[in-house]
Amino acid sequence: MATLVDTHCHLADPAFAADVGEVVAQMGPAGVGHAVVIGETPERAERVLELVDRYPGLSATAGLHPHEARRWTPDLAAWLVRIAADPRIVAVGEMGLDYHYDHSPRDQQRAAFEAQLDLARDAGKPAVIHAREADDDVAAVLEAHPRTVAIMHSFSSGPDLLRRAVALGHYVSLSGMITFKSWALDEAIRAVPLERLLVETDAPYLAPVPHRGKRNQPAFVTETARRLAAVVGKSLEEIAAITTANAVAVFGARVVPRSTL
Ligand SMILES: [Zn+2]
Secondary structure, X not given: OOOEEEEEEOOOOHHHOOOHHHHHHOHHHHOEEEEEXXXXXXXXXXXXXXXXXXXXXXXXXXXXXXXXXXXXXXXXXXXXXXXXXXXXXXXXXXXXXXXXXXXXXXXXXXXXXXXXHHHHHHHOOOEEEXXXXXXXXXXXXXXXXXXXXXXXXXXXXXXXXXXXXXXXOOXXXXXXXXHOOOOOOHHHHHOOOHHHEEEOOOEOOOOOOOXXXXXXXXXXXXXXXHHHHHHHOOOHHHHHHHXXXXXXXXXXXXXXXXXXX
């Protein structure tokens, strides 16, 4: 069985404070050989780097979540430029626009998003994109920054944003949402080239069926891969090989799963 990569989880979240070591230990037996751990604020990113140093099979990202965009300053930008050069950091983000919660004013969300896209391009790293109820603006910003490689994380936006992201050559990462009864985007997913598909948990959120309602964890990404395989008419083995190769292509050799080394 090819080994899976969970391309997006929040192991620095307080939900894992008590047992993160056990959670990481459960990845291997489940067939999950690597996880990209998101550092969505400076504080979280520093904690993620501690985890990366402590546990094999983890990589980090660093960036500023749209909820926190009001914190974007020249000092924060300088911090992000510095940390983005670290080889343990495989992507910048998550960043983007969230008009559902509007925790930060929209003009500040947009400024932080655009600055981070440029910063990711300059660092030679992909950008992890959070988009919620902001499809048109996210698409327009991405189209204005075509030289940054983007990963549309936990994709659940409309088919128009999907089409425009795919046209730019971006990656589409599916979470446990594709196992939910309410999921209605199978047709749109089948239009994504296989070489642009990734899988993730977004743990501790969005646990896939049959774990729905529980705390999510990287080991559960297998359920998302199983469902994605059914959507695109592949075996689990094939979709594991495809999505892991894609993860290595976009994040680099650091995310090669340990058991395939
Ligand atoms: Zn996330």
